[in-house]
Amino acid sequence: MSFLRSAFIALSGNSLLRRFVERSVPGRRMSARFVAGFRIEDAMTAAHALHQQGFSVTLDSLGENVSSVGQARQAAQIYHWLLDAIAPSSLNANVSLKLTQMGMDLDPALALENVSGLVRHAAAARNFVRVDMEGAAYTQPTIDVVRNLHAAPENRGHVGIVIQAYLRRSAGDIDALVKDGIRIRLCKGAYKEPPSLAFPDKKDVDANYVALMKMLLKSGIFHGIATHDPAMIAATKEFARAERIDPSTFEFQMLYGIRRDLQRSLVEEGYGVRVYVPFGDEWYPYFMRRLAERPANVLFLARNLLRR
Numbered sequence: 001m002s003f004l005r006s007a008f009i010a011l012s013g014n015s016l017l018r019r020f021v022e023r024s025v026p027g028r029r030m031s032a033r034f035v036a037g038f039r040i041e042d043a044m045t046a047a048h049a050l051h052q053q054g055f056s057v058t059l060d061s062l063g064e065n066v067s068s069v070g071q072a073r074q075a076a077q078i079y080h081w082l083l084d085a086i087a088p089s090s091l092n093a094n095v096s097l098k099l100t101q102m103g104m105d106l107d108p109a110l111a112l113e114n115v116s117g118l119v120r121h122a123a124a125a126r127n128f129v130r131v132d133m134e135g136a137a138y139t140q141p142t143i144d145v146v147r148n149l150h151a152a153p154e155n156r157g158h159v160g161i162v163i164q165a166y167l168r169r170s171a172g173d174i175d176a177l178v179k180d181g182i183r184i185r186l187c188k189g190a191y192k193e194p195p196s197l198a199f200p201d202k203k204d205v206d207a208n209y210v211a212l213m214k215m216l217l218k219s220g221i222f223h224g225i226a227t228h229d230p231a232m233i234a235a236t237k238e239f240a241r242a243e244r245i246d247p248s249t250f251e252f253q254m255l256y257g258i259r260r261d262l263q264r265s266l267v268e269e270g271y272g273v274r275v276y277v278p279f280g281d282e283w284y285p286y287f288m289r290r291l292a293e294r295p296a297n298v299l300f301l302a303r304n305l306l307r308r
């Protein structure tokens with residue numbers, strides 16, 4: 001299993017395969033399992049359908065590691081359009097973006113400028129920008145950018161971050177971020193990291209996830225518990241009950257198309273559930289990470305390839 005996970009994560013960075021698959025008709029058809037479509041309109045349609053079923057959403061215009069200033073500015077522009085599309089709607093919707101999509105690899109100042117403009121826009125619209133967490137090379141730069149932006153009083157509460165439970169450093173990061181009052185999404189982590197930085201065994205990742213979840217729920221700040229793992233969800237519910245923490249002070253978060261049964265049952269039980277809705281042409285690396293998480297998804301992929 002671990003071999004397959006590594007193989008899919010390695011393939012997620014293969015630009016030749018990516019160019020071929022992203023444009024191919026079977027590829028685009030397969031992506032529909034985890035991706036809401038290719039245009040802003042598609043994402044908004046999916047968001048409205050989820051809203052009808054009692055979910056809130058975070059919209060993700062797919063893209064990462066852009067290689068030109070123009071691409072970075074265009075990526076930021078799409079998020080400005082998204083914030084404009086959300087503002088007049090009845091949706092409980094915010095946006096999720098990646099620093100490398102905003103130009104971090106080209107020039108950290110460019111990425112900061114792009115994200116800063118979006119956080120200003122979100123603050124003016126009383127909305128929220130979540131900066132996703134990428135591979136370990138970006139952990140500290142992402143924390144620095146988010147803390148820097150959040151320190152401006154007008155941005156307070158309008159920008160948040162993601163922390164990965166597989167990283168050994170995460171308890172210390174949560175401690176500092178919570179002191180600043182920053183909203184955190186807690187996830188397990190989707191990249192391939194060395195054992196020096198990340199727990200290699202699932203049982204250690206899970207134990208750390210539960211410990212970090214407790215830190216978040218006790219913090220008095222509204223955080224996102226992002227997982228499809230029934231054991232993590234049960235531990236969260238149980239801790240909230242035992243500590244008399246009101247479930248309205250946190251939310252569960254899950255990915256579009258994954259464990260929809262669990263998403264629905266949590267809403268039926270009265271928990272807040274935010275669905276992460278990715279859309280856009282650049283779906284390949286995101287898609288490959290979803291295969292890495294659950295290689296059985298390849299069977300689904302194969303069925304789609306055979307279907308005419």
Ligand SMILES: Cc1cc2nc3c(=O)[nH]c(=O)nc-3n(C[C@H](O)[C@H](O)[C@H](O)COP(=O)(O)OP(=O)(O)OC[C@H]3O[C@@H](n4cnc5c(N)ncnc54)[C@H](O)[C@@H]3O)c2cc1C
Pocket residue numbers: 131132133134162164185187188189190191226227228229230253254255258259275276289290291293294297
């Ligand atoms: C809202 C949200 C935002 C995220 N943002 C980030 C981020 O910014 N940075 C980052 O590194 N990672 C992010 N992730 C991904 C995360 O790190 C994990 O890789 C992913 O959620 C799988 O972990 P899990 O907690 O679901 O538990 P796992 O132990 O991996 O899975 C538990 C169960 O969930 C189901 N499941 C999990 N993944 C899949 C899948 N791909 N297909 C089908 N079923 C599946 C299976 O039933 C599995 O048994 C995010 C996840 C979510 C839900």
